[in-house]
Amino acid sequence: MVGAIRRLGTLFINGVWQLGFITRFFWLILVYSGQSFTRLHLTLRELYFSGVMSLLIILVSGLFVGLVLGLQGYETLQRYGASDSLGTLVALSLVRELGPVVAGLLFASRAGSAVTAEIGLMKVTEQLKAMDMMAVSPIARVVAPRFWGGVISMPLLAALFSAMGVFGGWLIGVVAIGVDDGAFWSQMQSAVDFRYDVLNGVIKSCVFGVAVALIAVFEGYDCVPTAEGVSRAITRTVVSSALAILALDFVMTSFMFRGQ
Amino acid sequence: MSRTTMDLWVGVFVAAGIAALLFLALKVGSISGSDIQSPYTLIARFDNIGGLKARAPVKVAGVLVGRVAEIRYDNERFQAEVVFTVDGRYKFPTDTFANILTSGLLGEQYVGLDPGGEDKLLAPGDVIKKTQSAVVLEKLISQFMFNKAAEGDTAPAK
Known part of the structure; x- marks a missing residue:
């Protein structure tokens, strides 16, 4: 009984300690960003590994999500004789929610886990310590470029995901089923507002980018320097990124889309 | 500077992302507010x-x-x-x-x-x-x- 309470207390204190550490870590990344931007090719390299390499999975998943939305949306809308609104349904659900959220989840598992593994392994092989010995800040050299690579690629990937999804919905709705092409686009355009829908979706994806990139670099930097520790850190990256994305999405949706 | 192919891919990626944003802004959505002048x-x-x-x-x-x-x-x-x-x-x-x-x-x-x-x-x-x-x-x-x-x-x- 006492043991259980003690464990609970340890868990709580550890949580608060980690929250403080992650905040300080975030601040350090921002401080060292300037120094790391002077060697821009480091950030470009990370942009390549987390952005360009995730392109294929994002595009293919976006297409499939769009195809499914087209089928399911048509099936439901045609019951009410509103199949012309298919474009609206596909575009709004992608731009507002599915684009940022699904792209964020895919990004966390594709790129976030890779970043954690890389930094974790550097810690295991004491490369980070060696950098410190040579007066090279590992945060400026290793962490900040990976962080910014993730932050920059996330909104671009989410936009590509949404665009691909709209294309998928168009393929199913207009090409395969035969919804009127003009009605599909014009209803979509009249219902989707740039500032209210598109821009809020972009803001969401930027916030997810910061959350996923921060969690990924932090878990790698903070991992226990053993083989088991690295594997646990990767698991934690995927799990806490997914939780952070979904929770942040709820919070932001409740601010952005109140349907006044 | 031997990373030219990588730079090219990063360029393609960023350009594609911005093109997707433009597509969302112009083709999917409509930029409202600009059509109402001096209200x-x-x-x-x-x-x-x-x-x-x-x-x-x-x-x-x-x-x-x-x-x-x-x-x-x-x-x-x-x-x-x-x-x-x-x-x-x-x-x-x-x-x-x-x-x-x-x-x-x-x-x-x-x-x-x-x-x-x-x-x-x-x-x-x-x-x-x-x-x-x-x-x-x-x-x-x-x-x-x-x-x-x-x-x-x-x-x-x-």
Whole structure:
């Protein structure tokens, strides 16, 4: 009984300690960003590994999500004789929610886990310590470029995901089923507002980018320097990124889309 | 600098991302606000606004000329006060009629303006005096039922 309470207390204190550490870590990344931007090719390299390499999975998943939305949306809308609104349904659900959220989840598992593994392994092989010995800040050299690579690629990937999804919905709705092409686009355009829908979706994806990139670099930097520790850190990256994305999405949706 | 192919791919990625954003902005969505130029505000008071919401369209002859900016309740007149912005290119006579209409059977509600024949034009901030409230389905049905009942009473007497 006492043991259980003690464990609970340890868990709580550890949580608060980690929250403080992650905040300080975030601040350090921002401080060292300037120094790391002077060697821009480091950030470009990370942009390549987390952005360009995730392109294929994002595009293919976006297409499939769009195809499914087209089928399911048509099936439901045609019951009410509103199949012309298919474009609206596909575009709004992608731009507002599915684009940022699904792209964020895919990004966390594709790129976030890779970043954690890389930094974790550097810690295991004491490369980070060696950098410190040579007066090279590992945060400026290793962490900040990976962080910014993730932050920059996330909104671009989410936009590509949404665009691909709209294309998928168009393929199913207009090409395969035969919804009127003009009605599909014009209803979509009249219902989707740039500032209210598109821009809020972009803001969401930027916030997810910061959350996923921060969690990924932090878990790698903070991992226990053993083989088991690295594997646990990767698991934690995927799990806490997914939780952070979904929770942040709820919070932001409740601010952005109140349907006044 | 031997990383030219990687730089190229990063360039392609960033360009594709920006192209996707442009596609979302221009083809999927419409940039609102830019189609309403130098807006001015007008006010109309209604007995009942039904389901009218802020940002609802304001139309004249079916053409979008503005949007509803704010809806508030006037506690002195016991009426709803609808503030809307209208494109500066369009002017309306002082005897313009403001209605709350519904687009389609289940569509959104909007403010429809019917220009009158007066020579004087509405200035920014003016109040439109002639208004017609939203049609409330319950009232319509009860009126219909009442008329039917009244007909039923008089019919045998004839």
